[in-house]
Amino acid sequence: MAVNVSIPKGTRDFSPAEMIRRKYIFQTVEDVFRLYGYLPIETPAMENLSTLTGKYGEEGDRLIFKILNSGNYLEGISVEDIQNSSTAKLAARMCEKALRYDLTVPFARYVVQNRNEIAFPFKRYQIQPVWRADRPQKGRYREFYQCDVDVIGSNSLLNEVELIQIIDAVFQQLGLNITIKLNNRKILSGIAEVIGAPDKIIDITIAIDKIDKIGIEKVNQELESKGLTQAAIEKLQPILYLSGSNEEKTEKISGIIGGTDIGQKGIAELSSIFDFLKNIRLKTSVELDLTLARGLNYYTGAIFEVKANDVAMGSICGGGRYDDLTGIFGLPDVSGVGVSFGADRICDVMNELKLFPENAEISTQLLFTNHGEAEMIYALKALAEIRRAGISSELYPDNAKLKKQFSYADARKIPYVASGGSTEMQEDCFTLKNMQTGAMEKKSSQEIIAQLKK
């Protein structure tokens, strides 16, 4: 036997049973996207490395899978280059392509490249795998599927509201209890400005994002280590302690950062989203969470995150508004907003909660047993007839022992087995066995169709 075969770290094979579950999620998500008027696109698995670098922050750049140039990838690189350049610089010279890290940046590139053919506002969805050179662990893979919905070319906050509706609809259909967390980058910028550290916005947001995990003490320590003054940290405290209803929180934060232009804008956006939501019946609660930061650099307005209520798992859906992502590629003043559903994590959560229907993997309804040449032709005729009636059915390919053929039906959870031997051939019928009850009855192919159509 055996060479030791395996697949790369953080990647997975999917069995038929798993694929049925995954397809169920993809189908649900896609149906909702279509219902809201979004259209599908796909982009290549690989992009030019330069398209991707610099969009995801320092950490993100490190996690991009790079593709070594074909041919002599060392061409033009000297020993001194290797000794003196950073690995990132060398990688840029040896790798002009990379695997996509998310679907938003390739989408922005697509929009810029096809701007003349696109009718704005452009509503698209995209369900494809992405790759990250991260260290795998629970709910974290190196290859995983994102299901993105975005609308680009519209500043209206209605889009944010629509995305919240989509999130609500998807998870309601999947039967998952979730919480939608909402925040706004402008509010975070306002906070940074008020406490006199506008350049520290990223450090601040990353630190306060951790408040649930590591507690206020450690957050303050981290802020200090990032070079924030004691006075600034002091000013930040009431914001970290904020509690109450969304309105109460909005009011309090408004009192603190309402003086800044950017802060005021952020609050206005947030309030108008909440105003919209009052008129819509949602099953899920939307919660203002000022500690929600999200690391991706390109967000400028609303930011979303969805967590499953009953399972410990990272976010299963996230996104936000990006005002200038296309600007980087030469198409300024086009704002977009979108969210991404993490299909793999959703699948993990649903598995843990046993939310998948038990008999989802039943595909074949009827198996014909095989008794030899003449009987095979006899069965084949009926098989074609039954398939024309839309009943998924198959004929066992080998004249094996019946025990084996029935075991196969059993293993495949096929509910009915039809046998046609010499006796049945004379009467122009089959013996149909109900595998659950064990009952057997002689039936013509038409009667079989009638029975299984029920």
Added chain:
RNA sequence: GAGGACGUAGCUCAGCUGGUUAGAGCAUCAGAUUGUGGUUCUGAGGGUCGUGGGUUCGAGCCCCAUCUUCCUCCCCA
């Protein structure tokens, strides 16, 4: 990038303070039963104990290295 745990049959695992030929359950295949599965009984196949090195008369077990998987941090879907 930092830290921790695991690795024995296709799968889940047992294997005593180091001691003959490494076990069990499930799965697979065959038979009991030559046109009827899921229950039962009998039998069979399947292992360089993750890999490499070391200690020892002797290593699945101890030591070192390495790889993998899982988990935590960082970050994220």
